[in-house]
Amino acid sequence: MCGIIGIFNNEDAAQLAALGLFAEQHRGQESCGMAVTDGNTITLRKRMGLVKEVFRQEKLEQLQGHIAIGHVRYPTRGSSTQFNSQPHVVETLSGPSYALSSNGDIVNYQELRKHLESLGVYFGSTNDGELLLKFIVYHVEKERMPITGAIRELMKHVKGAYSTVLTTKTKMYFFRDPYGFRPMSYGELSDGTMAVASESVALDILKPNWVKEVPPAGIVTVSDKGLHITENNANDYRSIEHNRHCIFEHIYFSRPDSFNFGQNVYKVRMKIGSLLARDDADLQADVVVPVPDSSNFIALGYSRESGIPFQLGLIRNHYVGRTFIKPQQTVRDESVSQKFNVLPNFYEGKRVILVDDSIVRGTTLHKIVHLLKEAGASEVHLRIGSPMVKYSCYYGIDTPDPQKLIANQKSLEEIREYTGADTLKYLSLEQLSKSVHHPEDYCSACFDGHYPVK
């Protein structure tokens, strides 16, 4: 999980890029970076830390130029050092310079890197953004391809997920893998500036005139002459005839106010809640409580459908970031306590429908169910807004090894028992398919192991 931004033709490009990254901060809090060009040089700044720490006003003022691309990083490939953060830059003495930011994950990274190394292309990081950049630069500089040609070559050979923005000193390009794994939107701001981002919310903060999604396998070139869209036939670059959008962008990753894959995220979430509720026609309960904030809209959807009152029964400490203080003997379970607290004097004798978006390891839910029971809940019915996650993701989500996925290791009943819930239901794959307009266009690999790209 990462987020990207690109701004073209605005003298406050760095400011706008920082605002966009800030709106995408939920996609990665580990490091962030920006490359800005004024047509002559490319200035790069990237650091460990949050957008508002790395890009303070005085730093932004040093990033002069009319094109800016940026990145927020949640670590997937490569260790957590400044050298693995993005954007990556290649400058050539013969003329052109390139900077690139990407969101996604490359399945055949090892193979491609070994190939490029065998051609004399060397690497300073283990980050997939550097691979994409050097792949393109090699094909442009050595193979004399035009940049869009090199990107098409990339689409042929690079397997995996990528929503990517590339800039030279004069033109900006952005493109998306043929399966459309990750979201990517672009738009025009009120003053003619062009902008691209992982999520539409990063454009919203910039007050766009209009916003569109980049089609799978689409390449957009932005230059002084305006926008040029190369709408490639995605099927030429993929083994199946459908997209493979990541359903977890709807369920968990994206902000609820984003518009991804042709749909409003919050509406998909409410629909999921509604579908869960329909399946519980006979369940008697007093209150629907979400695990905040990701499950709020699923719980709202459940409440609307069922008529059972919604309550923000778990309070989240928004200062937490990662767990702050490491566990000590004196304070049990405090990692979940640092994050969540129950409403006091609320649960006594109540039958609670607890809603979460998914179960990965199950440890947090185990603790939360325990908290509710301790607080007096007479019943806890756990409802999950996604099917059982049994397989690892190779397209940009940091899921653990399959052995650490509880649904890969345990049965439904065993999971229920582990969490301590009285009943447990997951959303079925069939229900899930009703929550979106074109279910055939979604990847279900983490549920059923049908990987679209090996």
Place this chain on the structure above:
Amino acid sequence: MCGIIGIFNNEDAAQLAALGLFAEQHRGQESCGMAVTDGNTITLRKRMGLVKEVFRQEKLEQLQGHIAIGHVRYPTRGSSTQFNSQPHVVETLSGPSYALSSNGDIVNYQELRKHLESLGVYFGSTNDGELLLKFIVYHVEKERMPITGAIRELMKHVKGAYSTVLTTKTKMYFFRDPYGFRPMSYGELSDGTMAVASESVALDILKPNWVKEVPPAGIVTVSDKGLHITENNANDYRSIEHNRHCIFEHIYFSRPDSFNFGQNVYKVRMKIGSLLARDDADLQADVVVPVPDSSNFIALGYSRESGIPFQLGLIRNHYVGRTFIKPQQTVRDESVSQKFNVLPNFYEGKRVILVDDSIVRGTTLHKIVHLLKEAGASEVHLRIGSPMVKYSCYYGIDTPDPQKLIANQKSLEEIREYTGADTLKYLSLEQLSKSVHHPEDYCSACFDGHYPVK
């Protein structure tokens, strides 16, 4: 607005204090500090910054001792420097040492400080915590009073709000002003450790066996022999026979999961929402939307009473802290955009009941109503969970000068017009009195100018 913590008799005192401060971070993000004693020396650390930045694991490990007191600060009195942050410490060569943290504000600060200065007591800051500390130290060291006697003397002469914790190298004391302006709770942890905090949520994170509120004018002494409570008659120290709890602790400041002044904060908020709804019996609308997060429960209460659906129609960026990037020409109104975004494709043609907790200056609500209208809302009915704030607070809340309070300067209709709402209603003082159990025990100075302490 500040928050305090005290931990007695735990070898991880600093760790526990940090956890408590972390749970009170919403009460002050400017600076934080901690004084820890092992019985021999007092170690002090205080800095500008958030709890998780100032008290990283390696710093906590340097704060050895079994008693810790701490503070998070939202600036009220004194400028924003490290010297004005708390705790304050006085060490005497002749023996005893003292450290103190306080939440509140002293009305007769100038007079008391001049008096102490005339006695030879000098000050290194303009912070009221230092005043309280030196007042006590002077009466103990110079006037030979016992510490509890000095605190009683303080209650006689110091006018204003204070929920305060004081520690020596062996004993911890905490006390609360006779009016009970600010909340203060204490409890025993499962291992016998005693803890005190501004809000009960800071004790919740420490897994208490039991939690109680410190009574107005109450003094609690904690020593190796256990807890000793000096329950003074508050009326001996005040001009009226009732408490003066700050109603805004219920409406806005405290976390919804806190238990203050004998009531659950979230329940008061839901009741307020319910009272607002009863007054809107004839209002036709499609959705109830809170300004998150402070107004969530008020809006939930309104929705329950009215039957109009609740929706989280404004999405808040939780990374924002203060407004991140300062306004530029290119991006209009982005300070509110950085904080809030509307759910897309939601408002078109909808009649919206927008709920906020209060109006101070009115500028943010003006922008939010504008956002909703731009998003297509056909009507915006603004409902406020408190009466008109016409007067400044002198008891610990950082309200601006009366001239900057919109309700001090404009009529109801003028405010409605300024915000752009179609209708505007405030909670009346009479309604407010129904939202709490003992309305006579609350301060209403910011609404009606009846200051309990001059």
Place this chain on the structure above:
Amino acid sequence: MCGIIGIFNNEDAAQLAALGLFAEQHRGQESCGMAVTDGNTITLRKRMGLVKEVFRQEKLEQLQGHIAIGHVRYPTRGSSTQFNSQPHVVETLSGPSYALSSNGDIVNYQELRKHLESLGVYFGSTNDGELLLKFIVYHVEKERMPITGAIRELMKHVKGAYSTVLTTKTKMYFFRDPYGFRPMSYGELSDGTMAVASESVALDILKPNWVKEVPPAGIVTVSDKGLHITENNANDYRSIEHNRHCIFEHIYFSRPDSFNFGQNVYKVRMKIGSLLARDDADLQADVVVPVPDSSNFIALGYSRESGIPFQLGLIRNHYVGRTFIKPQQTVRDESVSQKFNVLPNFYEGKRVILVDDSIVRGTTLHKIVHLLKEAGASEVHLRIGSPMVKYSCYYGIDTPDPQKLIANQKSLEEIREYTGADTLKYLSLEQLSKSVHHPEDYCSACFDGHYPVK
């Protein structure tokens, strides 16, 4: 050992004070600070670190005002925290504010602090500068003395060494203890600015028109009306009729280009070298080598007198500050190696006169003699530019406990043996008295234990 600075009546006061402190950096590298006033407020900045780190250009620009006092600190009394660094500030609500920096050490600190505490004056540090400041403030504010009267009162009661600068918002005062232990010079800059400093070199960098020394027990008041000198009779404030200048300011502490106690430091040092050489009339040797940099001029004086060639035979690494890397098994004696290296291919078969200014613990000289022998020196004759240091200093020099002073524990012959030198001679007290103009005006306590102030 510390250094002070004061600047009066210059709109770049903070800049000039920083330059002065920078020239006095050798007097203290642990922390530094500055208090600046523009007539209305006093702005304080003090931190651990070097002058050029703490007072970067952007920080200096925030220190606006026409009066600035500053301090560099070498830790003597009080632990190494920011709270113990200087200047100290007292602001009173009733009007006046005060800031103070001092160089020296107070012998009756405990007694005075206990007395002030019994009067209600409390302390935030264990630093003697805070004691001096609060002593004065108490007598001015409580006892209604004029400031110069309070300083005279201070001279009566405070035992020890102090060269001190005090400022209010409008006037600057500086004064020196009745014994004149530490140096203190003042002067007028070309543009009428008045400046005071511990050493004359700190004025040199400011291009003064003239420079004078502050007489022992002298008090200088600087105001808009100019300079007023209160030349108290020092004998009224001391038990002997002579000054007690610290001879080590000549031998070691002060920069060689300073003018202290009526004499050029470098000339005293050369004279000492000359006196040592006269005593070695029969000594055959090939080269005179100083332990750099403090002994350079002593060795030059020895070389001139004896005719034996001078050589910079030990090279000092000026980046060292304190010893950089702590000793490990793999690298023996590297603390001295980090600081000094021998000229290669130089010592083989040479008879070396090695000159150092003093011996405190003796460990460094032990290693240096060893280095020279390893490098091939056939003889090492160690000559010391001061008598045997047998007693601790209580007037501002950080000497260790007497048991750790090698000359307190061992005989001359034992010291020679420990160092590994072939011969060892100290400067005698009698010789030392010939190196200065008025030997009766110097303190010899560290040599003979005759402490002028108990």
Place this chain on the structure above:
Amino acid sequence: MCGIIGIFNNEDAAQLAALGLFAEQHRGQESCGMAVTDGNTITLRKRMGLVKEVFRQEKLEQLQGHIAIGHVRYPTRGSSTQFNSQPHVVETLSGPSYALSSNGDIVNYQELRKHLESLGVYFGSTNDGELLLKFIVYHVEKERMPITGAIRELMKHVKGAYSTVLTTKTKMYFFRDPYGFRPMSYGELSDGTMAVASESVALDILKPNWVKEVPPAGIVTVSDKGLHITENNANDYRSIEHNRHCIFEHIYFSRPDSFNFGQNVYKVRMKIGSLLARDDADLQADVVVPVPDSSNFIALGYSRESGIPFQLGLIRNHYVGRTFIKPQQTVRDESVSQKFNVLPNFYEGKRVILVDDSIVRGTTLHKIVHLLKEAGASEVHLRIGSPMVKYSCYYGIDTPDPQKLIANQKSLEEIREYTGADTLKYLSLEQLSKSVHHPEDYCSACFDGHYPVK
């Protein structure tokens, strides 16, 4: 100007490398870095700042491994960013990893980089170390050469100065350009550890058993099997039959206690002083004063030969680093005042021989001569320990454009007039040739424009 270090086969490799870099700090204060390997991974740390700041104890402890290479940087090629600092690292997926540090400058950098870029090798910096590293990696990985073969290939094609250390995860290599522009020494420590450094002083601090210089065009391989030296015939790789050592390493750059190009630096400097003095047989003067510290030994040599007394008449502030506070109107010429102060009461009526090592722009000497005259010097005779510097250096010294070299623009008499000296003499090229053992082995390009490598 830069400095390098390499340590092989020591479990405290990072500690030893830091000590070595510390001893070479004078060769570059802008940034420093280190790459350490434990045989499995290479850990890199590089930052702007001094060695003792960047490599604090806790950071060194994180750099685990038995091979370490390091670098201190004085900026020559490439701008001042972390990305341009050294070492550079290339890791290949197929197996080997490489890290490299180099001192020198590549004349045909542009041409070589363009060539490598045309082969698909891309760059993340404009630093010549990265060029050398990728040149080698390309020839090893792509052209299948052994590493020593790739280094020989490098010697054929790379024009310029390089004293370079390269490490893989198991072997360390170091080599020097065929002209031997920059110094490079290696040795064995007492415990069998092998070490290499730019200057012998960096080995001295590690207590070596023996030290040798790397011959021009020499390649040394260090592995578990010990040391293997490939002594190439330098003439095979160069257009002339002599070395081209940089004479300024003797005159100015190297520490006086270093042994470079077969000679003791301090002895060359004393010889230069002696040669200058012989040419002044009839000059009557009272004192010889060096511009410290670089000219100390030249002045000592002059004094010995002439019999005119030596005096450290200018005192240098060793805390200065770069000029600390930027010039303001109020303080004239303070950039030189921050660095140097005259001995007070010394110069009055004296005829001074002022000795400096070289004149580049002449501005500092102009100010120093002025200082001496102001201090009362009746005559100032300026003597320079090198010929007129008329041409820029392209082999690792940061000389300005020829137009800014005063000797390129002005005649001897004009320079004398500009400096304000009464007489001015440079060392002649003929004299210079007498100061070293093999004058034919030195580069004189900056004096006569005869560049050995175009």
